[in-house]
Amino acid sequence: MAEFIVNEKLKKWIGYTSDPYIYKVEEGAIQRYARAVGDSNPLYCDVEYAARSKFGRLMAPPGFVGWSVSKDFDFEKLVYNLVADGAPLENVDGGVEYEFLAPIGAGDILTMVVKVVDIVGRETKLGPTMITTYEVTFTNQRGVVALKERHTFLSFGNV
Numbered sequence: 001m002a003e004f005i006v007n008e009k010l011k012k013w014i015g016y017t018s019d020p021y022i023y024k025v026e027e028g029a030i031q032r033y034a035r036a037v038g039d040s041n042p043l044y045c046d047v048e049y050a051a052r053s054k055f056g057r058l059m060a061p062p063g064f065v066g067w068s069v070s071k072d073f074d075f076e077k078l079v080y081n082l083v084a085d086g087a088p089l090e091n092v093d094g095g096v097e098y099e100f101l102a103p104i105g106a107g108d109i110l111t112m113v114v115k116v117v118d119i120v121g122r123e124t125k126l127g128p129t130m131i132t133t134y135e136v137t138f139t140n141q142r143g144v145v146a147l148k149e150r151h152t153f154l155s156f157g158n159v
Contacts, residue, residue: 002123002128003121003122003123003128003129004088004121004122004123004128004129004130004155004156005121005128006119006120006121006130007085007086009085009086010082010085010086010087010119010130011119012085013081013082013085013116013119014116014117014118014119015115015116016078016115016116017113017114017115017116018073018078018113018114018115019113020111020112020113021068021070021071021072021073021111021112021113022068022069022070022109022110022111022112023065023066023067023068023069023109023110023111023112023138024066024067024069024108024109024110025060025064025065025066025104025105025106025107025108025109025110026066026067026106027047027057027058027106027107029064029066029067030044030058030059030060030061030064030105030106031044031045031058033060033061033064034061037061039061041061043055043058043059044058044059044060044061045058050106055103055105057105057106057107058105058106059103059104059105059106060104060105060106060108062098062100063098064104065104065110065112065138065147066104066108066110073112073114075114078114078116079091082132082155087130087132087155088128088129088130088155088156088157089155089157090155090156090157091153091154091155092126092153092154092155092156093151093152093153094131094151094152094153094154095151095152096149096150096151096152097149097150098147098148098149099147099148099149099150100146100147101144101145101146101147101148102140102144102145102146102147103146104138104140104146104147108140108141108146109140109141110138110139110140110141110146110147111138111139112136112137112138113136113137113139114134114135114136115134115135115136115137116132116133116134117133117134117135117150118131118132118133119131119132119133124154124156126154126156126157127156127157128156129154129155129156130154130155130156131152131153131154131155132152132153132155133150133151133152134150134151134152134153135148135149135150135151136148136149136150136151137149
């Protein structure tokens with residue numbers, strides 16, 4: 001078997017950065033999310049407790065960034081564009097890494113930007129595979145990067 005060859009059209013996607021998308025972190029959303037994932041930490045659930053904490057407000061559980069108040073990033077559209085430029089059709093989530101850089105809490109307004117960091121070809125158990133790495137950055141209203149996510153996707157088949 002051979003590795004997937006990344007063509008010139010696909011290489012041009014490396015460095016692509018999306019438009020910004022706005023997320024609002026609301027008290028009630030934090031509480032509902034914490035309940036949904038079964039996390040009873042009072043920093044996420046108890047307004048009075050959180051108000052007495054060093055943060056002075058409800059804090060978001062790790063990975064929760066609120067709800068989009070603008071349109072959502074259209075990840076499917078990006079994938080379809082990559083396929084049109086020669087990427088394999090089938091996709092598998094290869095995982096996500098989080099880098100928590102600043103607290104996120106009630107009242108924060110976050111700006112999200114998605115960037116294509118890398119596209120490489122490899123031979124895997126799936127056969128010739130394209131590995132795409134995306135970096136998602138959330139910056140708060142004070143201009144501080146609060147969260148970075150690195151997503152890896154494996155694309156295979158029809159090559």
